[in-house]
Amino acid sequence: MAGFKKGTREMPEMNTSSLPDLIFTILFFFMIVTTMREVTLNVKITVPAGTELEKLEKKSAVSFIYVGPPTDQYRAKYGSKPRMQLNNSFADPSMIKDFIAQERQSMEDQAAQVVSMKIDRDTKMSLINEIKAQLRQSWALKINYSAGSRGSGPKQ
């Protein structure tokens, strides 16, 4: 073996001029696929899983209602029973009418209004029925039960 030269050649520096472009590409990817978080959740929600799901098409025409047990920091104040959250604060089902009216005002296409309900899977139906009755009263009839997807077939 000839043996390796123990030359003092310097390692050529890596060209990093394309690094910003790379990062920008990732940035744009994230800007496109993600949506701005509008509210901070005060409730813990594990949505149920279903098979016959549809995507919410018009983001601008969607209002959100969150239902679930309060997170740890609110538990002392509000208890651990599922509660409803509108915008950034806890609310009673009776406040839905105002909420819907307010949401409608800021919408261009009011007929396309969809109410997306993100409800924790262990919530009792009495609360949900109350919410649905209020939605009916305020003529917000298109609703969407938010859910994760699962494979078809029997569960478990």
Added chain:
Amino acid sequence: MGKNKKKVPGLNTSSTADISFMLLIFFLVTTSMDTDKGLTRRLPPPVEDEEATKQIHENEIFLVRVNQFGQIWASYEGWVGDGDSHYISAYQLRSMVKAFIANEDQLPNWPSRSEAVDIPQLGVVYPTKYHVISVQCDEDAPYHVYFDVQNELVAAYNELRNEFSLKKWGVPFDELSDERKIAIRTFYAQKISEAEPKVRTSK
């Protein structure tokens, strides 16, 4: 006029990567990935007088009940429970509802298919026009069972529509033209009723 070409020093761009990294992290933190998917339903409009509700024949009703423990119970003409187990799973519901709505064999004690309906694209057909799937939930029933029931009911309709489309035109429902979709939707119209849930009275 200086004609001697001075070399313009190149702008140091080594920090551009850091800046874009910061932007990237900002977007990662403030946005969320969750794609909003869900089961789309339509609520009935508020009714002024509840008494105006139409009378439905017993044969046409498929009753689904969910009790406070989240057990599902179905009741319709000709169904006498499944041996020992009185309750059914949500998945069982799908095939039961499908058979009930389609009523392929025109069973006399199931929704009748005697009335002709003229649907564009389909001609004169005999759907089970007046059937109703009635879902009744106990006040304390957990939401995920209710959701499963709704999911299976929608699945039953979707499967029926798809099968119909394959039989008639040989293409899945999703690939049909809009007019044909509407035709099939009219044939298998979703009739899921959620009457006012029963309030359990303690005895």
